[in-house]
Amino acid sequence: MLPVFRISRLRFGTDGKGITTLVGLFGCPNQCRYCINYSWFKIKPQNLCIHELYNLVAVDDIYFRITGGGITFGGGEPLLWPEQIIAFAQLVNKKWAINIETSLNVPWENVEKLIPYVDAFIVDIKDMNEDIYLAYTGESGAQVRKNIAQLAQLIPQKIVVRIPFIPEFNASEDIYRSRMAIENMGICSIDVFTYRKCSTEWEKQPQNRHKGNNINA
Ligand code: SF4
Structure with missing residues (x-):
């Protein structure tokens, strides 16, 4: 079963090639300061078997096929559910693209x-700076750095790295250093962007910050 908290259809240019459906999976090892999907805390995920999920997303089959798009698993942290995603990918059998939006803060x-x-x-x-990673997420980034280096050795062409400007946590020189480290691994597809800060007092309360689920962050 996959703990799905959100299905977002007909996305273009944000989560992989072509038209995609974003499937948000519950749970995350990080506790990011600006995780904007805090509201999902109040919602129980729907546990779907791969066939139920397939039937829900197959409504856009024609769009996926025409544009080379498919399903993007996000979260939360989708890599907490590798076996289920593999089973879904086997069901799809390369008919659609399968993408993963991840923090990579999971075992290799x-x-x-x-x-x-x-x-x-x-x-x-x-x-890529441990002090910044720890301050922002509440967790060590050591496993992330190991994972991205190993992944880059194997499939650099299949990796897109997003490097955020995180207000109050990093600065342009930190972003530059992260970018250099990523480029030196042979990864060419790099996207620099800015996180949105929590905008309300409610969002800033630790108990209201989600331990998973930020499609954008
Ligand atoms: S879902 Fe993303 S932003 Fe939210 S806690 Fe996890 S890694 Fe951080």
Whole structure:
């Protein structure tokens, strides 16, 4: 079963090639300061078997096929659910693209086993500096840095790295250093962008910050 909290259809240019459907999976090892999907805390995920999920997303089959798009698993952290995603990918059988939006803060085994089934790993790297990563996410980024280096050795052409400007946590020189580190791994597809800060007092309360689920962050 996959814990799905959100299905967002007909996306273009944000989560992989072509037209995609974003499937948000519940749970995340990080506790990012500006995770904007805090509202999902109040919503229980729907546990779907791969066939139920397939039937829901197949409504856009024609769009996926025409544009080379498909399904993007995001979150939360989709790499907490590698076996289920593999089963779904086998069901799809290369008819649609399968993309993963991830922080990569998971054991390497979770990443490695998905490599044959994934068309693009879209990695929100946060910052390559450990102090910044720890301050922003509440977790160490050591595993992330190991995973991105190993993934880059195997499939650099299938990786897109997003490097955010994180207000109050990093600066342009940090972003430059992260970018250099990523480029030196042989990854060419790099996207620099800015996180939206929490805008309300409610959002800033730790208990209201989600431990998973930020499609944008
Ligand atoms: S879903 Fe993304 S932004 Fe939210 S806590 Fe996890 S890694 Fe951070």
